[in-house]
Amino acid sequence: MIHMRNICKIYERGRVRAVDGVNLDIARGTYTAILGASGSGKSTLMHLIGLLDRPTGGTYALCGQQTTGMSARGRAALSRKHIGFVFQSFSLVPGMDALENAALPLAFRGVPRGERIDRAADMLCMVGLGARLRHTPEMLSGGQQQRVAIARALVTDPDLLLADEPTGNLDPKSAREILDLFDRLHASGRTILWITHDRGAAQRAERRILMREGRLCPEEET
Secondary structure (H helix, E strand, O other): OEEEEEEEEEEOOOOEEEEEEEEEEEOOOOEEEEEOOOOOOHHHHHHHHOOOOOOOEEEEEEOOEEOOOOOHHHHHHHHHHHEEEEEOOOOOOOOOOHHHHHHHHHHHOOOOHHHHHHHHHHHHHHOOOOOOOOOOHHHOOHHHHHHHHHHHHHOOOOOEEEEEOOOOOOOHHHHHHHHHHHHHHHHOOOEEEEEEOOHHHHOOOOEEEEEEOOEEEHHHOO
């Protein structure tokens, strides 16, 4: 699903190599955690994987499609087609209820309102929020907000669920509940790639790779 070769991201006229010669393959149906301390380059790598940014060098194929030289519009379309994002900060729209937030990606795709509401409701029920469909973000706990964000990421049935520190803003109990949910999603066949600094949480993944100073460290893969 993901095939990266010699991917680099360089800032400040070559002085900062945030991502430095990364080679990465992610197969369909796997659950992978990329571990790294703050400043290791893991968030930059996530943005490159998610096609939210363009690498300085190297090649990247997503789901068999080469992204090198692709326009910003083309990268955005490919990302929308294949990737569902989950962020640490939830990124829900204030004033919109859980159902409307979860349905938002389908609105951008022009899906009729009735269909997108039905699909969003199905996803919210799947993540355990069937009784909270009309609750706005301020009426929900942090863990519940993250469940809405996960439902929103899944509503388009993406090939890859890409998560950036999804338990970083949660209390321990809510974090465990979200980890349990990721376990169930993986058991159902979802491909999950998780960026985190939390080694304990990363133990849930079947594959763990360390990132340090912009490089992946395969010798420490477990």
